[in-house]
Amino acid sequence: EVKLVESGGGLVKPGGSLRLSCAASGFTFSTYSMSWVRQAPGKGLEWVSSITSSGLYMYYADSMKGRITISRDNAKNSLYLQMHSLRAEDTAVYYCAGEICSSVTCHPFDRWGEGARVAVSS
Amino acid sequence: DIQMTQSPTTLSASIGDRVRITCRAGQSIGDSLAWYQQKPGKAPKLLIHKASSLEGGVPSRFSGSGSGTEFTLTISSLQPDDFATYYCQQYSSHSHRTFGQGTKVEI
Numbered sequence: 001e002v003k004l005v006e007s008g009g010g011l012v013k014p015g016g017s018l019r020l021s022c023a024a025s026g027f028t029f030s031t032y033s034m035s036w037v038r039q040a041p042g043k044g045l046e047w048v049s050s051i052t053s054s055g056l057y058m059y060y061a062d063s064m065k066g067r068i069t070i071s072r073d074n075a076k077n078s079l080y081l082q083m084h085s086l087r088a089e090d091t092a093v094y095y096c097a098g099e100i101c102s103s104v105t106c107h108p109f110d111r112w113g114e115g116a117r118v119a120v121s122s
Numbered sequence: 123d124i125q126m127t128q129s130p131t132t133l134s135a136s137i138g139d140r141v142r143i144t145c146r147a148g149q150s151i152g153d154s155l156a157w158y159q160q161k162p163g164k165a166p167k168l169l170i171h172k173a174s175s176l177e178g179g180v181p182s183r184f185s186g187s188g189s190g191t192e193f194t195l196t197i198s199s200l201q202p203d204d205f206a207t208y209y210c211q212q213y214s215s216h217s218h219r220t221f222g223q224g225t226k227v228e229i
Contacts, residue, residue, distance in 0.1 A: 035219065045158075045166065045209055047219040059217045062123070095165055099213070108156040108213045110177065112165035 002026040002111050004096050009116030016086050020116050022079040022096030027111065030074040033101045035109065036081045038092035038118075048094070049081065053101070064090070086120045093117050124148050124212050128222035135227060141197040143225045145210035150190045154214035157186055157195045160224075161206045169208075170195065197227075205229060 008020040020036070035050040049070040050059045058070050069082045079096050094116050097109040125148035135141050145155065153173040158166035168177050170186040173193055183198040197204055210222040 037219075037221075044207075044224040045160075045211075045221040047211075047221060050217075050219065061218070101216075105154065106213050106216075108168060108171050108211060109158075109166070110168045110171075112167075114165055 004098065004111055004113035006094065006096055006113045006116035009094065009118045011119045011121065012086055013122055014087060014120055016120070017082070017084045018086065018118060020081040020083070020094055020096075020118075022113055024077045024079070024098070027098075029077040029098075031100060032098040032111075033106065034070075034072060034079045035097050035099070036070065036079075037095045037097050037109070038090075039095070039115075040089070040092040043092075046092075051079070083118075086118075088120050091118060091120050123218050124151060124215055124220050126210055126212055126220045126222040128208075128210055128225050130225060131223065132226045132228065134229065135200050136229065137200055137202060139200045141200050141204075141227060143195045143208055143210075143227075145188075145193040145195070145222050147191045147193070147212055147214075151212045151214035153189050154212055155186070155188070155193050156211045156213060157184075158209045158211065159204075159206045160209065166209065200227070 003025045005023045036048040051070045067085045071080045096113045098111040099106050127146045129144050155173045157170040160166040174186040185196045187194050207224045207226045209224050
C-alpha cells in the first residue's frame with residue numbers, strides 16, 4: 001500500500017522554526033520527485049517546494065523562498081521541509097506529494113499524505 | 123510563474139446534472155494539465171492528467187478536454203459522491219507548479 005505520512009507539525013510562535021518530515025512506503029521513493037503543497041484554513045492549494053528524485057534540484061515558491069529548505073534522504077525514504085522565520089500567514093496544512101518525471105514530462109501528484117498542521121501564533 | 127484561473131468559484135448543481143468547470147492558463151502549457159478532487163479534511167485526489175487522461179479507478183463520468191491555455195473538466199451526470207472542490211494544476215514548468223483557486227460543487 002502506498003503511504004505518505006507527514007509529521008513535525010504543531011504550534012509555533014511568529015519568527016520560529018519547524019521541520020516537517022514525510023515518511024514514504026509502498027513505492028520506490030527514490031524514483032519520485034517530491035513536493036510540499038499547503039492549504040491555509042478555508043483556502044485553496046498552494047505549491048510550496050519541489051525536489052527532484054535524485055535530490056539534485058530544488059525549487060521554491062516565491063512566498064516562502066529564503067525561509068525554507070527542502071531535502072530528502074532516499075536511503076530513509078523520507079522527505080523534509082525546514083521552515084524558518086514563520087509568519088501567521090504560513091498557518092496551513094502541509095501535504096507532501098509525489099510525482100514521477102522523465103526528462104520530458106511528469107505524471108502529476110498521484111500520491112499524497114494526509115497532511116501536517118502548522119499553526120503560527122503568539 | 124504561470125497563473126491558473128478557474129471558473130466558476132462555486133457551482134450549484136443537482137444530482138444528474140452535467141457540470142463543466144473551466145481552467146485558463148496565463149500562457150500555453152500544452153497538455154500539462156491535471157484535475158484534482160478534494161473533499162473536506164482530506165488530501166486531494168488526482169482525477170485527470172495530460173488534460174484528458176483519466177486516472178485508473180476514476181469513474182468515466184469525469185472527462186477532461188483542452189490544450190494550450192483553455193481547459194475543461196466535465197462531469198456528465200453528477201452523483202452524490204461528486205460534491206467536492208475541484209482544482210486544476212499546471213505541470214508544464216518543472217521549476218514551479220501552480221494550482222487554480224478551486225471550484226466548489228455544491229447542492
